[in-house]
Amino acid sequence: MAAPQNAKQGFAALLAFIAVSTITGVVGAGLALPAVGAVSAGADAAIGIFESLPASLEEGPLAQQTTMLAADGSTIAKFYWENRIEKPLEDMPADLQDATVAVEDYRFFDHGGVDINGIARAAVHNVLSPSTQGASTLTQQYVKNVLIEASHQSGDDEGIAEATESDGSSGIARKMREAKLAIAVEKKYDKSEILERYLNINNYGGSPRQYGVEAASQHYWGIPAKDLNLQQSALLAGIVQNPSAFNPESEPEKALQRRNVVLSLMLKHGKISQKDFDEARKTELDLDVHKVPNGCQAAGVSAFFCDYVQRTIETDSTFGKTLEDRKNFLTRGGLRIKTTLHPDMQKAAAKAVSKRIPNKDASGAGHTIVTVEPGTGRVLAMAQNRKYSTSEKAGRGETNVNYNVDKQFNGGTGFQPGSTWKPFVLAAWLKSGRQLNDTVNGGAAKYYGFRTTSCDGRDYAANGYGPRNAGDSGGANGNMSVLNATKNSVNKAYADMASELDMCKIRDTAMDLGVHLGTGKPLDDASGPGDTEQVLYPASILGSLSISPLTMAAAYTTFATGGIHCNPVPIDSILDRDGNQVDVPDADCKRVMKKEVADGVAYALTQTFNGGTTNGLQIGVPAGAKTGTTNFEVGATWLVGITKTLSTAVWTGDPQGTHDWRVNSRGSMPPIVFGATISGKTWSSYMKTAVKHTKGNTAFARPAASILGSQSTRSKSTTGEDSGEKTESDQKAGSDQKAGSDEKQEKREKREKQSGQQPDQKSEQQPGREPGKKTDQGGIKGKDTQ
Numbered sequence: 001m002a003a004p005q006n007a008k009q010g011f012a013a014l015l016a017f018i019a020v021s022t023i024t025g026v027v028g029a030g031l032a033l034p035a036v037g038a039v040s041a042g043a044d045a046a047i048g049i050f051e052s053l054p055a056s057l058e059e060g061p062l063a064q065q066t067t068m069l070a071a072d073g074s075t076i077a078k079f080y081w082e083n084r085i086e087k088p089l090e091d092m093p094a095d096l097q098d099a100t101v102a103v104e105d106y107r108f109f110d111h112g113g114v115d116i117n118g119i120a121r122a123a124v125h126n127v128l129s130p131s132t133q134g135a136s137t138l139t140q141q142y143v144k145n146v147l148i149e150a151s152h153q154s155g156d157d158e159g160i161a162e163a164t165e166s167d168g169s170s171g172i173a174r175k176m177r178e179a180k181l182a183i184a185v186e187k188k189y190d191k192s193e194i195l196e197r198y199l200n201i202n203n204y205g206g207s208p209r210q211y212g213v214e215a216a217s218q219h220y221w222g223i224p225a226k227d228l229n230l231q232q233s234a235l236l237a238g239i240v241q242n243p244s245a246f247n248p249e250s251e252p253e254k255a256l257q258r259r260n261v262v263l264s265l266m267l268k269h270g271k272i273s274q275k276d277f278d279e280a281r282k283t284e285l286d287l288d289v290h291k292v293p294n295g296c297q298a299a300g301v302s303a304f305f306c307d308y309v310q311r312t313i314e315t316d317s318t319f320g321k322t323l324e325d326r327k328n329f330l331t332r333g334g335l336r337i338k339t340t341l342h343p344d345m346q347k348a349a350a351k352a353v354s355k356r357i358p359n360k361d362a363s364g365a366g367h368t369i370v371t372v373e374p375g376t377g378r379v380l381a382m383a384q385n386r387k388y389s390t391s392e393k394a395g396r397g398e399t400n401v402n403y404n405v406d407k408q409f410n411g412g413t414g415f416q417p418g419s420t421w422k423p424f425v426l427a428a429w430l431k432s433g434r435q436l437n438d439t440v441n442g443g444a445a446k447y448y449g450f451r452t453t454s455c456d457g458r459d460y461a462a463n464g465y466g467p468r469n470a471g472d473s474g475g476a477n478g479n480m481s482v483l484n485a486t487k488n489s490v491n492k493a494y495a496d497m498a499s500e501l502d503m504c505k506i507r508d509t510a511m512d513l514g515v516h517l518g519t520g521k522p523l524d525d526a527s528g529p530g531d532t533e534q535v536l537y538p539a540s541i542l543g544s545l546s547i548s549p550l551t552m553a554a555a556y557t558t559f560a561t562g563g564i565h566c567n568p569v570p571i572d573s574i575l576d577r578d579g580n581q582v583d584v585p586d587a588d589c590k591r592v593m594k595k596e597v598a599d600g601v602a603y604a605l606t607q608t609f610n611g612g613t614t615n616g617l618q619i620g621v622p623a624g625a626k627t628g629t630t631n632f633e634v635g636a637t638w639l640v641g642i643t644k645t646l647s648t649a650v651w652t653g654d655p656q657g658t659h660d661w662r663v664n665s666r667g668s669m670p671p672i673v674f675g676a677t678i679s680g681k682t683w684s685s686y687m688k689t690a691v692k693h694t695k696g697n698t699a700f701a702r703p704a705a706s707i708l709g710s711q712s713t714r715s716k717s718t719t720g721e722d723s724g725e726k727t728e729s730d731q732k733a734g735s736d737q738k739a740g741s742d743e744k745q746e747k748r749e750k751r752e753k754q755s756g757q758q759p760d761q762k763s764e765q766q767p768g769r770e771p772g773k774k775t776d777q778g779g780i781k782g783k784d785t786q
Contacts, residue, residue, distance in 0.1 A: 057143055067335070083211060092213060092225050093228050097195060099238075102268075114183060115137050140178045140179065206219050217232070218292070230280045252287075302343075305346065309339055338573045338574070340570050345371060346381045357669070367652050377569045379570045417628050419494075420626050426486060435482070439480070453502055455508075499538075503535075510523060513592060560642040565590065566587035567586075602700045628640070644697050
């Protein structure tokens with residue numbers, strides 16, 4: 001029985017070879033078929049050629065549209081490489097299925113992947129007519145589309161050319177390959193599944209191109225495919241043959257004619273009645289085009305947050321080994337990304353920054369808000385007074401640089417935080433066993449100490465450190481409690497505090513709270529002359545390193561939670577194309593500080609509202625906050641504040657970190673600006689709205705006696721490594737600095753008065769006061785048109 005079976009297979013293979021050759025013009029070109037005596041040899045050759053072709057079709061997942069959602073499920077943006085939304089066949093109307101089969105392969109349900117009758121018909125036509133007629137079945141077309149899609153996704157131009165070749169021996173080889181693979185597909189799937197896959201993979205034209213019937217239906221009429229009527233179904237079915245020539249947007253007349261051809265074929269094959277045909281044929285295309293923006297450009301007030309989420313995915317190995325893998329995951333994965341964004345807070349944030357300093361304000365000042373949820377790290381709002389634009393020709397007030405985030409997330413390199421750094425010094429103070437009511441000296445000319453015993457061992461203040469008190473300190477001077485020093489943001493008092501501490505401990509305290517440079521690198525990466533660390537210089541206690549607003553907001557959450565820190569995260573969940581959960585970056589919440597220490601800092605921050613630097617900025621619920629101002633020539637001011645449920649950082653300044661508003665104060669920026677002047681007002685107006693969307697904003701507790709202390713005490717030393725106990729030389733230096741300090745202060749103020757300077761207009765920090773100190777001004781190292 002083997003011989004007849006082989007003969008039968010050989011004849012079928014030869015027939016396929018002859019038919020394919022005929023269709024592709026071989027017979028028409030005058031090439032002779034094998035002579036009768038050579039039929040056996042021809043059959044053997046055909047079998048060899050046919051069986052050497054691939055026997056199975058490798059089908060990868062189709063590229064699908066990804067949707068980014070806010071926390072409430074509303075859409076922020078869509079991302080796609082090919083705009084496609086896969087749907088099951090039951091979500092595609094019968095008219096669409098019938099129209100497709102009628103125009104592309106009316107014998108689809110009768111053949112096994114290769115239509116011998118169709119081949120014979122086309123062969124006769126091509127021999128007798130000057131025009132050519134194809135005989136590819138719907139299944140063969142599906143195979144062709146799969147091969148093209150796979151080559152397209154991998155960037156294989158040669159593969160695309162091979163899958164679309166129609167001339168010569170290469171064209172014959174393609175047809176034979178398609179025929180064999182079509183037979184394999186028919187064995188693998190039933191007819192309904194093949195039709196479903198076909199309708200999901202096709203190019204349906206449009207500007208930009210639409211792939212699959214669902215995306216096409218949404219594009220041309222703004223409706224789901226299941227709601228397509230007869231004439232709409234016929235139009236889509238007709239586009240497939242030539243998506244460019246029959247594009248209803250650019251070629252409406254040709255598309256209409258093609259649609260009517262499809263309707264005629266549906267009538268011919270008994271899929272519609274004469275009445276249905278007549279009514280449908282009278283209609284116009286009636287397009288209602290709904291273009292789907294691609295990416296964050298169309299995300300409106302949420303565009304910079306959208307960009308942050310996109311960069312998070314592109315930079316995190318959770319989503320792929322390489323950058324290309326991660327980009328493909330986003331643009332081809334058919335994901336549903338549910339983010340942490342709170343739409344109402346986001347709208348309030350965008351309104352607050354734009355109202356205070358419009359994006360085209362003559363000052364060119366940048367203005368940002370970012371809010372992080374204490375205890376979870378969820379980023380609830382992120383806005384800046386710029387229009388998001390990825391254009392190379394971005395105009396004034398436009399940029400794609402996100403001022404709120406680190407460089408790796410398309411930010412700059414951060415900004416000097418000024419006195420918003422002081423709570424980290426205060427936390428180190430309390431960790432060392434000292435107390436809020438300890439007395440410190442806010443009036444000395446210079447301070448000594450600032451030891452680095454535990455990490456560096458160098459003397460960073462051999463010549464003393466002499467900061468000035470800022471103009472928003474309310475004239476505070478002389479001896480005062482640490483609590484009042486915090487309340488009024490007294491630079492000299494904080495210098496006195498740091499002079500008793502180990503600067504390494506202050507650095508480590510900040511790092512425990514997740515603080516790092518705007519470059520994304522650790523604090524000790526910022527170096528000065530001789531491989532010194534900028535964070536160990538005394539000036540760092542007044543915020544001379546460059547930190548992103550998001551990092552500051554996240555760090556302050558630790559004080560609101562009683563010592564629990566979470567990394568900021570913008571994504572709640574991701575579902576893949578099949579509805580399965582995808583792993584997302586974890587906030588890594590953990591205790592980094594004793595509760596009593598965190599509570600002590602939080603309480604101190606609440607006192608700034610009681611006649612301190614944030615007086616008048618109350619928001620209707622218990623809150624704590626700290627202002628910050630850099631050197632005026634750097635041009636940045638801050639306010640970072642907390643409630644039990646929100647931590648918000650507001651930054652205002654020159655994105656390049658070099659503008660002195662005293663020299664040029666055009667627009668909304670006054671010449672003399674402190675933390676409460678612009679940033680504080682924006683923080684207050686925004687938070688008054690934001691807190692209405694949260695519950696649990698109760699008061700911060702009064703600290704324990706061990707943290708608060710009595711108003712007449714000062715802990716000069718305690719026991720333990722972090723006690724802050726001064727060495728003999730430190731104590732001598734401390735005695736020297738206090739002796740005659742009042743006299744030096746009077747002489748300095750006299751000189752300033754004679755020179756016309758106003759002491760109350762000095763900034764909060766003085767970087768560069770130490771010999772050879774390298775100043776890190778930060779700012780944006782990228783394009784920003786102001």
